[in-house]
Amino acid sequence: MVSDDATLPLDDRGLAYGDGLFETVLVYDGRPRLWDYHVARLLDGCQRLGIPAPSRATLDRLPRQAGPGLQVLKLVLTRGSGGRGYLPPQTAEPRLRWQCTPFAANERHWRDGIRVRHCALRLAIQPALAGLKHLNRLENVLARREWSDPETIEGLLSDHEGRLVEATCMNVFWCRGERLETPRLERCGVAGTLRQALLERLPISEVDADPRILNEVDALWLGNSVQGIWPVIRLDDTEGCCLAEWKLTDRHRELQNSAQQLLGYPVLPPAGVS
Amino acid sequence: MVSDDATLPLDDRGLAYGDGLFETVLVYDGRPRLWDYHVARLLDGCQRLGIPAPSRATLDRLPRQAGPGLQVLKLVLTRGSGGRGYLPPQTAEPRLRWQCTPFAANERHWRDGIRVRHCALRLAIQPALAGLKHLNRLENVLARREWSDPETIEGLLSDHEGRLVEATCMNVFWCRGERLETPRLERCGVAGTLRQALLERLPISEVDADPRILNEVDALWLGNSVQGIWPVIRLDDTEGCCLAEWKLTDRHRELQNSAQQLLGYPVLPPAGVS
Known part of the structure; x- marks a missing residue:
């Protein structure tokens, strides 16, 4: 160090x-x-x-x-x-x-995807601080303490009024049909730099979304500027019970490879190839 | 030091x-x-x-x-x-x-009272952290930055849903007729130790209150465990325009002297005596 x-x-x-x-x-x-x-x-x-x-x-x-x-x-x-x-x-x-x-990137998570869960903690709504990477991060600490199962890699956070916002240290992306979406961050959450770079390059819509829509999306990803983008292959509720599962597809690789390129990471192989 | x-x-x-x-x-x-x-x-x-x-x-x-x-x-x-x-x-x-x-207590504020204003910033609602004196205090810093007029001593904070909560570094108390009240702190705010000691000794009700009720109360005070209790003699809106004024009375001294006793400070003279 x-x-x-x-x-x-x-x-x-x-x-x-x-x-x-x-x-x-x-x-x-x-x-x-x-x-x-x-x-x-x-x-x-x-x-x-x-x-x-x-x-x-x-x-x-x-x-x-x-x-x-x-x-x-x-x-x-x-x-x-x-x-x-x-x-x-x-x-x-x-x-x-x-x-x-x-640092070493987690190549297994790139390749095989991750399991995530919903957190019970609700993010407070504070537009004066929304988007910033400030030093008041007790909510993230409390949310990350909600699970210890090492198979669960990240936790999804919704705000006090029930909108999906982010994961504890990553932003969230999904697609419904051809439509790529990510939560709006005007009320709370951290506006990730990878998220911003992708918003400027791809047709991603910022939306207010009920977290229950994730059970029906075609693909779900989490990402940040250090790890790149991880596809989600299983989503659990706050108790660890499965809500939805996804098979990896080339659709997953498309968004991932946009991030790989931005971060100088290698292009990932097609989803069906190991 | x-x-x-x-x-x-x-x-x-x-x-x-x-x-x-x-x-x-x-x-x-x-x-x-x-x-x-x-x-x-x-x-x-x-x-x-x-x-x-x-x-x-x-x-x-x-x-x-x-x-x-x-x-x-x-x-x-x-x-x-x-x-x-x-x-x-x-x-x-x-x-x-x-x-x-x-430390030296501010005897002038004890005796003559203070001028306060409403802050524009709204406190975020986060029951997981409410009441605690934790290290995530950016909201208090931002609220305190709202005014620089040295005549204004404290700022009142309401929550995201419009309930009165506290001042930037003090709790709030008021009386309506015989009724002594202070805001509930289950959703946000710091549960002051002086407030807690007073709640255990005096008939003070914890209430959800619209900040506009302050314009009509008989007496208003701010207090914490270091400064004791300061009577409020003028309340301004977020722009510094006067909403209400109070003359000091013996009613003010009663609550103040309960705090003086708890903190080992001297008993204050009646309000009419200088």
């Missing part, structure tokens, strides 16, 4: 209040994937939270510090110390911290 | 996800006020988040480290490092950090 100063003072507002943002970036031989999308989300977060943004040059230096091969760069930007209680200081001095860790 | 090791590693889950809890405790000559209430809320938080709780003996040692006179002890308990992403480690090793800072 490579990192800069890997500590923060107790009075840092990132610790005290989760007053900050983070990004998790795939890096290959020092070259970051989807970097413009990560930078754009971070700067959007700075603007919405009122945290002074680091310069592009400062950010651009970080992935270059990563070692050779495949790495994950995690960067954390906090508002720094100071202020009176919740009131931020008039001129914040943000702290930017980072670390790089070697 | 006195503290223990005042840093945390970058991979601490308290920083990464706000995966932890805190308490802010009034201490006089090493003796904590409302200590049993602070410990109870912390242990309730540990139980609900699944964080191993520190022993009572470990906690009891902290306020004794405070210097002489009036101090505020801030303690932070995080789930520590480790786990895979949002999934906590099977056996977490929590980190307990603390610092003590000299």
Whole structure:
């Protein structure tokens, strides 16, 4: 692991209040994937939270510090110390911290797909924070604690009013006939950088969806900018009982390979070929 | 300022996800006020988040480290490092950090009351976290950023569905005739220790309330376990325009003096006497 100063003072507002943002970036031989999308989300977060943004040059230096091969760069930007209680200081001095860790993609999940379940926890609706990768992630932690079965790889989250939103650390995509869809994220959820890159390249519609529609979709995928896209082959309810199963098809591979290309991963073979 | 090791590693889950809890405790000559209430809320938080709780003996040692006179002890308990992403480690090793800072109560606000406003931000509804003093406090930070006028001391927060909940760092109390009331906190908000101690001693009803009822109440107060209780003498809307004003009465002093007694502060003189 490579990192800069890997500590923060107790009075840092990132610790005290989760007053900050983070990004998790795939890096290959020092070259970051989807970097413009990560930078754009971070700067959007700075603007919405009122945290002074680091310069592009400062950010651009970080992935270059990563070692050779495949790495994950995690960067954390906090508002720094100071202020009176919740009131931020008039001129914040943000702290930017980072670390790089070697990474290996899960080729089995790419190839064979994964089993997921619905989580019981409902995401709170907070438009002021929706889409951001901020440091207030207790909901994700609580949702991920709902199951320990190692065969279940991810959990789906719906919001307080019953709309499907995301998985604990991935975005959700499905197709119904020819129609590719993903949940709208204006109310809650993290707007993933891979999701954004795919939205700009493919005819994917952002929709409000009842999670029960997933039982009837033709294909279901989860994805993020580090792992790429995993097809879902089984969906369980909150108790682990099967709601739906899917056979892998070339339709699954199409969306996956769009992501593989964006992330610099190899093209996947057709679904019927092992 | 006195503290223990005042840093945390970058991979601490308290920083990464706000995966932890805190308490802010009034201490006089090493003796904590409302200590049993602070410990109870912390242990309730540990139980609900699944964080191993520190022993009572470990906690009891902290306020004794405070210097002489009036101090505020801030303690932070995080789930520590480790786990895979949002999934906590099977056996977490929590980190307990603390610092003590000299404190002086605001006698002017006790005596003369304060001006408050409604905040535009709506608190998200999340029963899984309601009541806890956890480290996910971006909503409070954003709400506190809504005004900079130094004459306005606190901001009132309603939830996503329009119910009055709390102020940015205080609980809310009011009376209508003989009836003392405070918002229910099952959906969001922090269950203050002073609020809890008052609920156990006085006939205060927990209610769901539309914030507009405040324009008609006989008295309005804000309070927490460090500052005690401040009467509200003027309430503004989200733009700073006056909605209601109150003259201080002995009714205000009654609730205030219950808090003064609980916190070891001096009894306040009648409202008409300066």
